[in-house]
Amino acid sequence: MDESVALAPDLALLAALRRTGNLTAAAAVVGIPQPTASRRLAALARRLGGPVTAPAGRGIRLTRAGTLLAEAAERALTAVETGVRQAREEIEPERGHVVLGFLHLLGRSLVPRLVRDFRAVRPHTRFSLVQGSRQQMVDSLAAGDLDLALVAPPPDEPAFASAALEQQPLLLSVPAGHRLAGAAKVHVADLAGESFVQLEHGYGMRQITDDLCAAAGFTPRVAFEGQESDTVRGLVAAGLGVALLPRFEPGAPAGVVEVPIDPPVTRTIGLVWSADAPLTPAVRAFRDHVVAQA
Incomplete structure (x- = not known):
């Protein structure tokens, strides 16, 4: 029997152990008792010729060999899940x-x-x-x-x-009492001295804001960071800074004024x-x- 075929039944267990970090939880994921899971891991180690787990306090952890096999198992299981979905939808489109x-x-x-x-x-x-x-x-x-x-x-x-x-227009959000709240438009360079409320790194708006400020010749002074635009707007409304954000629909929330940017800035969705x-x-x-x- 091909070795990969022989190992296949235990790959789901190894992948579950990598995700959960707990043997009991991993056994529950694949629907087997914990003692059975232990026996399967021991048999897998014998077949490979080396351990796939090691003691870690009161629990266990994957060895380097076990991690490599678990990562491969996760990729394979993702491909299998996709294949099952395709087969089902071929039957019932x-x-x-x-x-x-x-x-x-x-x-x-x-x-x-x-x-x-x-x-x-x-x-x-x-x-x-x-x-x-x-x-x-x-x-x-x-x-x-x-x-x-x-x-x-x-x-x-x-x-x-x-x-x-x-193409989604971007506007400057400022507190209602801010010096720019009544402006017809604002240039990014005018914001060099402002405190910014930003989304965290990894968000598209963060990169857009940083790039616009860099093109205007300054690095934004970040006072607060958040993970949702609603949180950012709430901090703006509280007077804690300004932010570049898409237009809020159906209209700016209480305490926030949206000012057009000149020249206009958009982002592609x-x-x-x-x-x-x-x-x-x-x-x-x-x-x-x-x-x-x-």
């Missing part, structure tokens, strides 16, 4: 599952609208929705954890394919998918639906 990642801000209106309109024509499609920073979405897409991602801006890398959906991984019928149909809205 109207029923499928789409794992969609998106930036927090896009969950306010864009994502609900796209999903609602698609479900109007394919009501049996199931969605798993994942929010996070731009970098988190790109990393998850590369790892195969997402089918599609809505990010801004789309990554310019050969591993990904993308379609631009819209795009739908992204893996350039190489095959798309299931449901994912392909949703991608085509979203691109048609552009």
